[in-house]
Amino acid sequence: NQTLLEVKNLKQYFPIKGGIFGRTVNHVKAVDDISFTVKEGETVSIVGESGCGKSTTGRAILRLDTPYAGEVNFQGEDLLALNKSQMRKKRKDLQIIFQDPYASLNPRQTVSQILEEALEIQNVVPKRDRRKKIIELLETVGIGAHQVDRHPHEFSGGQRQRVGIARALSVNPKLIICDEAVSALDVSIQAQVLNLLKELQREFKLTYLFISHDLGVVRHISDRIIVMYLGKIVEIADKKSLFENPQHPYTKALLSAIPSTNLAQKRERIILKGDVPSPIDPPTGCRFHTRCPYAYDRCRTEEPILHSVTGREQQSACHLVEGGAVDFSQLKTNY
Numbered sequence: 001n002q003t004l005l006e007v008k009n010l011k012q013y014f015p016i017k018g019g020i021f022g023r024t025v026n027h028v029k030a031v032d033d034i035s036f037t038v039k040e041g042e043t044v045s046i047v048g049e050s051g052c053g054k055s056t057t058g059r060a061i062l063r064l065d066t067p068y069a070g071e072v073n074f075q076g077e078d079l080l081a082l083n084k085s086q087m088r089k090k091r092k093d094l095q096i097i098f099q100d101p102y103a104s105l106n107p108r109q110t111v112s113q114i115l116e117e118a119l120e121i122q123n124v125v126p127k128r129d130r131r132k133k134i135i136e137l138l139e140t141v142g143i144g145a146h147q148v149d150r151h152p153h154e155f156s157g158g159q160r161q162r163v164g165i166a167r168a169l170s171v172n173p174k175l176i177i178c179d180e181a182v183s184a185l186d187v188s189i190q191a192q193v194l195n196l197l198k199e200l201q202r203e204f205k206l207t208y209l210f211i212s213h214d215l216g217v218v219r220h221i222s223d224r225i226i227v228m229y230l231g232k233i234v235e236i237a238d239k240k241s242l243f244e245n246p247q248h249p250y251t252k253a254l255l256s257a258i259p260s261t262n263l264a265q266k267r268e269r270i271i272l273k274g275d276v277p278s279p280i281d282p283p284t285g286c287r288f289h290t291r292c293p294y295a296y297d298r299c300r301t302e303e304p305i306l307h308s309v310t311g312r313e314q315q316s317a318c319h320l321v322e323g324g325a326v327d328f329s330q331l332k333t334n335y
């Protein structure tokens, strides 16, 4: 498949003002030089703890916040080079679904008015066909025609997220960024919404960038997974390699938090100690060294690059992986 999205050396630094003149005295390095691609029809997930830069990445791609540096190539065109009106037109192709549909749906509008607005802004279908299109869209996401004139508060959380999905779908996007799209829902409802997203992907040839703090959730939907820590990518791998043979200690720690994974049974669990350090002044060398059970001298001074693991679609930014895949169970920890 062809590359749909190419994120290149993306940086998102937010200025911190200080002093009596309110000058920029420092930066929060929320995303610090990351690169990855997403192919057409693929689901790529970005996972990591809160504050790792995953939502910031999603927002930067859509230019909801203007990135500090880098490129966002979509179908070969750099989105960051577009002017405002060109970008507004592009929004048709790139949609986003947020965690809390309630916050992004106007409570005074009916569901049909919410969709009508989206259709009108992008001028997707002629006015006379809109009502029909709205009913069709809602039925596609599992909301019946008799419910189209209800308000968001009359729906459950799962149904509201379905409305959010219908709104995103209404403009025939190519890429949908799902930012913690199922995180607020009960586990059984999560599964239903994830299944719906998968069905819609097949039907409408959608590509997803799926942002979540929960590896257990992304497991069901991803083809490939990107793990971020403190603004950096620490591992990228296809789903099977990531779950069966993670090659970064941080990924192993995230997996250890899911009770049902094999790692837990193999007593290779890594329980993370301490908090995520500040992205204003991240640790030197490997940013994970303050919490990594395998850290050694080199990790404190030298920043690891992404190493490819031979024979697999997998890359890890850990010095230990420099010479090839590592069996972490054979390594001593510092605990």
Ligand code: SF4
Pocket (backbone or CB within 6 Å): 248, 249, 250, 286, 287, 288, 289, 290, 292, 293, 294, 295, 296, 299, 304, 317, 318, 319, 320
């Ligand atoms: Fe741990 Fe060092 Fe690897 Fe970083 S480079 S993950 S600190 S072993």
Ligand code: MG
Pocket (backbone or CB within 6 Å): 050, 054, 055, 180
């Ligand atoms: Mg977030």
